[in-house]
Amino acid sequence: MKISHKSAIILIASVLSLVAIVVLAMYLLGIKPSSETASSHPFVTPRASAPGKPELIKLEQVTDQAFGDEDTYVPNSWGAHKDRIIRTSRGDLFTTYISQGDDLNDREWHLMHKAPDKGWQEIQSGNAGAEPINIVLGKNDSIHLFAWPQTQGKLQHIYSTDNGATFKNEWIAGKWQTGNEQGYSSVGVNDRGDIVIDQTGPDKPGIFNWAYFNADTNKWTFHSNTLDFRYTYAFLFPGYNNDLSFVATRDVQRHYLNLPQPANMSSTPWIFNEVKYFHIDDITASQPKLTPLLIKEVKPQDPNNAEDHDLVYVTDSYVDTAGRMHILYLNEYEGLHQAIVEDGKIIKDVAMPNVDFGQKVRITQDTQGHFYLISMGAQGATLNIYPGSSDDTDGTQLAPVVKFNISHFLGCEDYDFCHSPTFTVPRNGHQLSDTIDGVYGNHNHEYYFRIDLRGNSTGAAKSMQMPFTSMVIVYSDEKKETTLHTR
Numbered sequence: 001m002k003i004s005h006k007s008a009i010i011l012i013a014s015v016l017s018l019v020a021i022v023v024l025a026m027y028l029l030g031i032k033p034s035s036e037t038a039s040s041h042p043f044v045t046p047r048a049s050a051p052g053k054p055e056l057i058k059l060e061q062v063t064d065q066a067f068g069d070e071d072t073y074v075p076n077s078w079g080a081h082k083d084r085i086i087r088t089s090r091g092d093l094f095t096t097y098i099s100q101g102d103d104l105n106d107r108e109w110h111l112m113h114k115a116p117d118k119g120w121q122e123i124q125s126g127n128a129g130a131e132p133i134n135i136v137l138g139k140n141d142s143i144h145l146f147a148w149p150q151t152q153g154k155l156q157h158i159y160s161t162d163n164g165a166t167f168k169n170e171w172i173a174g175k176w177q178t179g180n181e182q183g184y185s186s187v188g189v190n191d192r193g194d195i196v197i198d199q200t201g202p203d204k205p206g207i208f209n210w211a212y213f214n215a216d217t218n219k220w221t222f223h224s225n226t227l228d229f230r231y232t233y234a235f236l237f238p239g240y241n242n243d244l245s246f247v248a249t250r251d252v253q254r255h256y257l258n259l260p261q262p263a264n265m266s267s268t269p270w271i272f273n274e275v276k277y278f279h280i281d282d283i284t285a286s287q288p289k290l291t292p293l294l295i296k297e298v299k300p301q302d303p304n305n306a307e308d309h310d311l312v313y314v315t316d317s318y319v320d321t322a323g324r325m326h327i328l329y330l331n332e333y334e335g336l337h338q339a340i341v342e343d344g345k346i347i348k349d350v351a352m353p354n355v356d357f358g359q360k361v362r363i364t365q366d367t368q369g370h371f372y373l374i375s376m377g378a379q380g381a382t383l384n385i386y387p388g389s390s391d392d393t394d395g396t397q398l399a400p401v402v403k404f405n406i407s408h409f410l411g412c413e414d415y416d417f418c419h420s421p422t423f424t425v426p427r428n429g430h431q432l433s434d435t436i437d438g439v440y441g442n443h444n445h446e447y448y449f450r451i452d453l454r455g456n457s458t459g460a461a462k463s464m465q466m467p468f469t470s471m472v473i474v475y476s477d478e479k480k481e482t483t484l485h486t487r
Contacts, residue, residue: 044321046369046394051387052434052454054372056404059449062112062120066097068417068443074107074130077419077441080315080360081186081233083428084419085448086137087437091116092163094143095439096135097446098128105151105180109133113164120448123164126156130182137429139193139215143167146187146197153178155197155211172211174222177201183209188236188246189429192216196238203252206230208290212238212283223283225290229256231276235317237325237427242284247295247317247327250274254306262306273298273311275329277341295327295339295346308332310415316362318425321369321432326395328373330358338363338396350396356384359413360420363395366434366453371395374421374451376440377403380411383421383440383449409447411440418442421449 066076076098085095093114101108109128112120129148138144138159145158155172176199177183183199193215201207206227211220231248238244253269254261261269275295280288298311315336316328325341336358339349352373355361361375371388373395382403389397412418423438424430434454440447 043323044369046321046365046371048391048393049368049370050390051370051392051399052366052372052452052456054385054387054402054404055452055455056383057435057450057452059404059406059409059447060120061409062095062439062446062448063097063110064445065099065110066441066444066446067100067107068441068445069100070417070443073104073416074132075417075443076132076446077414077443078416079132079184079233080420081184081235082132082419082422083134083136083187084132084422085424085437085439086135086143086429087424088137088141088143088163090141090163093437093448094135094164095446095448096133096145097441098132101128105130105182107131109145109147111135111145111164114448124158124167126158131185134185134187134197135428136187136189136195138189138195142193144187144189144195146185148182148185151180151182153181155199172197172220172222174209174211175224176209177207184232184234184251186234186236186246188238188427190238190240191426191429191431192240194238196236196244198234198236198246200230200232200234200251203230204228204256206252212244221283223288225288227290227292231278233314235314235427237317237319238283242282244280244283244288245278245319245325247275247277247314247325249313250276254309259300259303260306264306267307268309269306271300271309271311272313273300275312275314275327277325277327279344291344293341293344293346295341296329296331296337296349298331298333301333315359315420318363318427320365320371320394324394326363328352328361328363336361340394340396348394348396352396352398354398354401355386356401357413359415360418362420362422362425364423364425364436364453365395365432367432368454370453372453373398374423376411376413376418376421378413380413380418380442381405381407383411383451385451385453387453404451406447406449409445410442411447412442423449423451 068075098107107128111124113123127149129151133147143160147156153176160167187197189195195213198210206229208225232251234246234248236246274297277293318326327339336352357378373386385402386398389399419441421440423436
C-alpha cells in the first residue's frame with residue numbers, strides 16, 4: 001500500500017507531537033528515567049505544590065464488641081504495625097478486629113464488609129491466635145488475611161478472589177515459632193501483588209522468620225534470618241527487583257543490654273530503645289542476606305530506672321513516590337522525629353515538634369505527591385491532619401494543622417488499647433488516592449473514617465498507582481472518579 005507524501009508528513013508530525021507530549025508530561029511530573037531492569041519502576045520525585053484542604057467525609061462505628069479489657073493482653077488495638085483495612089477498586093471496604101475468644105491463645109477474628117452506600121456486616125470469622133490479624137489487598141483486588149490459630153506455630157492464609165463472596169484457606173509452610181509463641185507478625189504488599197509476612201523470635205539472638213509470595217508464580221517461599229537481638233513491630237516493603245526492606249524496633253528484656261531488670265514484677269522487663277532499617281538485595285537467594293542500618297538508639301538517662309522503657313519506637317514507615325523510606329519514630333526525650341533513607345543512607349533526620357501527639361502518627365501522599373501526617377489528638381477528641389507546606393517536598397515542612405472533631409466517637413491515648421488511625425496506603429495494597437479510608441480503636445470500639453485529603457469531595461476523586469510506569473486517564477461518570485492506571 002502506498003502512502004502519499006502529504007499523508008507521510010501528517011503521520012510524522014503526529015508521532016513527533018506525541019513524543020513531545022510524553023516528554024513534557026515526564027518533565028511536569030518529575031519522572032526520573034530508570035536505569036534499572038525492566039522489572040523495576042521509575043519513580044516520581046515530589047515537587048512543591050499547594051497543600052490540600054482536608055475534609056472529614058464519614059465517621060461511624062464498626063463495632064463495640066472488640067476485645068479491649070484494661071490490662072488483659074493482647075487487646076484488639078495492640079500493634080501499630082497491623083494492617084486493618086482495605087478498599088477494593090469497586091469501593092467495597094473490608095476491616096478486621098478481634099474479640100475475646102476462649103482465652104489468650106484463642107482470640108476470635110472478625111471480617112467486616114461495607115459495600116458502597118451500605119452498613120457494616122460481618123462476613124467471616126475464625127481463630128486468630130493471640131494477636132489482631134493482618135489484612136492486605138493483593139493482585140486483581142484479591143483479599144488476604146493471615147492468622148495463627150490457637151497460637152500453635154501454624155500460619156493460616158485466608159483469601160478471596162471474588163470480592164469477599166467466598167474464601168479459601170491454606171497453610172503457609174515454614175519453620176515457624178511454636179510452643180504458644182506466636183511472634184509479632186506483620187504483612188506488606190507491593191503493587192505487583194507480591195506479599196511478605198514475618199514472625200519474630202526470641203530476644204537474643206533475634207530470629208526473623210518470613211515468607212514471600214511471588215504473584216507471578218503464585219508460590220510462597222520461607223526464609224529465616226538471625227539477628228543480634230529481637231526487632232518487632234516491623235513495617236514490611238517488598239520491592240520491584242526481588243528486594244525487600246523493613247523497619248523495626250529493638251524489643252528485648254533489659255538484662256540483655258546489661259541494664260537492671262525492674263524490681264516490681266508487675267512492671268515490664270522489656271525495653272524499646274533502638275530503631276533499625278533492614279534491606280535484602282535478593283530474596284531469591286538460598287540464604288538472603290540482611291543489611292542493617294541504624295536509624296536511632298536512645299540510652300536511658302537513668303539506667304537504674306526500669307520504668308523508663310519506651311525510649312524509642314517506630315510509629316509508621318512509608319516509601320514515597322521517589323523511592324525514599326520515611327521512618328516516623330518517637331524519641332521519649334526529644335519527641336517525634338522523621339528520618340528519611342535513600343539508597344541505604346540516612347539523608348535526613350528531623351524533629352517534628354508541631355505534631356500534637358507523636359505516639360499515634362502516620363504519613364502518606366495524595367495524587368499530586370503532596371505529603372500529609374495524620375495523627376490522633378492528644379486527648380482522643382480530634383483527628384489531626386498536617387499537610388506539607390507549599391514548599392515541602394518530603395513531608396518535613398508542615399502547614400498549620402487541620403483538626404476534625406471526633407468527640408462523639410472518641411479515640412484515646414493508650415498505646416495498646418487505642419490503636420493509631422490506620423488507613424489505605426500502598427504498603428497494604430492501595431494506589432495513592434486523594435481519598436483515604438481508615439479505622440481507629442478505643443478499647444472495645446472500632447471506628448471507621450473517610451478523609452478527602454485535597455478537599456475536592458464534590459468533584460472527582462483521584463487515585464494514582466505508586467510508583468507507575470505510564471499514565472492513562474480514565475473518566476467514569478457513574479462513579480465520578482478519575483483514575484490514573486498503569487500499563
